[in-house]
Amino acid sequence: MSNEEWKEIERLGWFPDNMPETTKVKIFVSNTGKVKRSSYKKWNKNNKGYSNIKEYFYVLQTNRGKQRNDSKERIEKYGLYQHVLINGKAYSVHRLVAEAFIPNPENKPQVDHIDERRDNNNIDNLRWCTNIENQQYLSKEKREEQKIAKTKIKPEYKKIATKMFFKDFSTLKSVSNYFKTELSINLSSETIRMMIIDELKKEKYDEIKKSSIKDENTIIVIKYLWLTGNSAKNIAVRLNNKFNTKLYTEYMIIDVLKKIFNKKIWDSLKTKNIKEYFDKDFIKYLYKEIIINKKSIMSIEKITSFPRHSIKKILNMIDEGIYDELFNERIKI
Numbered sequence: 004m005s006n007e008e009w010k011e012i013e014r015l016g017w018f019p020d021n022m023p024e025t026t027k028v029k030i031f032v033s034n035t036g037k038v039k040r041s042s043y044k045k046w047n048k049n050n051k052g053y054s055n056i057k058e059y060f061y062v063l064q065t066n067r068g069k070q071r072n073d074s075k076e077r078i079e080k081y082g083l084y085q086h087v088l089i090n091g092k093a094y095s096v097h098r099l100v101a102e103a104f105i106p107n108p109e110n111k112p113q114v115d116h117i118d119e120r121r122d123n124n125n126i127d128n129l130r131w132c133t134n135i136e137n138q139q140y141l142s143k144e145k146r147e148e149q150k151i152a153k154t155k156i157k158p159e160y161k162k163i164a165t166k167m168f169f170k171d172f173s174t175l176k177s178v179s180n181y182f183k184t185e186l187s188i189n190l191s192s193e194t195i196r197m198m199i200i201d202e203l204k205k206e207k208y209d210e211i212k213k214s215s216i217k218d219e220n221t222i223i224v225i226k227y228l229w230l231t232g233n234s235a236k237n238i239a240v241r242l243n244n245k246f247n248t249k250l251y252t253e254y255m256i257i258d259v260l261k262k263i264f265n266k267k268i269w270d271s272l273k274t275k276n277i278k279e280y281f282d283k284d285f286i287k288y289l290y291k292e293i294i295i296n297k298k299s300i301m302s303i304e305k306i307t308s309f310p311r312h313s314i315k316k317i318l319n320m321i322d323e324g325i326y327d328e329l330f331n332e333r334i335k336i
């Protein structure tokens with residue numbers, strides 16, 4: 004395009020350091036789908052002086068998302084979405100072009116490629132749209148493709164996916180890989196999930212996926228791990244490793260945590276530094292198990308994954324009377 008135009012994406016600019024003569028790094032996108040970084044000046048610590056950094060054109064990359072699993076035929080027909088890495092973060096090129104050149108007064112969330120070529124990021128090929136509009140814009144040919152793809156999912160495939168996911172504790176991704184390697188069928192993780200929901204009906208799927216954990220010791224461990232800064236996903240991984248199983252999922256852990264904390268406490272704990280949270284229930288648990296039920300510190304360490312030196316420290320604090328007020332109300336255990 005002879006009349007190529009460039010516009011700055013101001014929100015992506017940054018200053019590389021705080022020195023007085025350092026200039027801002029600016030990001031520009033063209034109406035043809037190119038992205039570049041401006042030349043700029045920054046402080047060089049090694050030379051103890053300023054360095055002039057030249058203008059740089061970003062490499063358009065295609066190695067993100069579900070499109071990596073697309074067939075050769077599909078890639079030849081529709082191309083691949085392109086992105087660039089700017090200051091360590093990935094940005095879709097078609098969205099940058101639309102943001103810079105195409106007004107969006109209705110604040111529509113998606114950008115559609117009019118000719119359905121995902122690598123054609125020319126301004127004339129893009130438009131803002133809603134999810135519903137995006138589906139309506141699909142060509143007759145592409146709609147027919149989707150229809151054919153759905154008919155290829157046989158009832159027995161749904162049963163296989165459901166059994167692998169719930170009985171064999173496979174992940175959605177591993178089920179997808181099984182279909183690809185063993186049955187030569189390319190199904191995304193999202194398609195597998197929809198197959199399972201369709202097989203079980205959504206209510207039953209949600210009920211099984213979020214099946215509750217009732218073991219008291221496990222609940223104590225989950226609560227402690229979360230209060231000390233572990234994510235629900237990390238807790239599930241730790242429990243699965245500890246008990247050599249695939250039973251525990253992120254959804255189950257979140258379900259347990261929501262039952263432990265009411266909404267007000269849950270929201271406040273998510274926003275504050277939870278490592279500073281004083282978990283009285285855990286101290287009461289140690290008091291009950293070690294002092295009253297006479298369990299060994301080593302056995303509690305195995306149950307809770309809480310280091311024995313920390314358990315001893317809490318027990319010493321109990322002996323020193325630091326928690327007297329706490330146990331006056333709990334002495335009936």
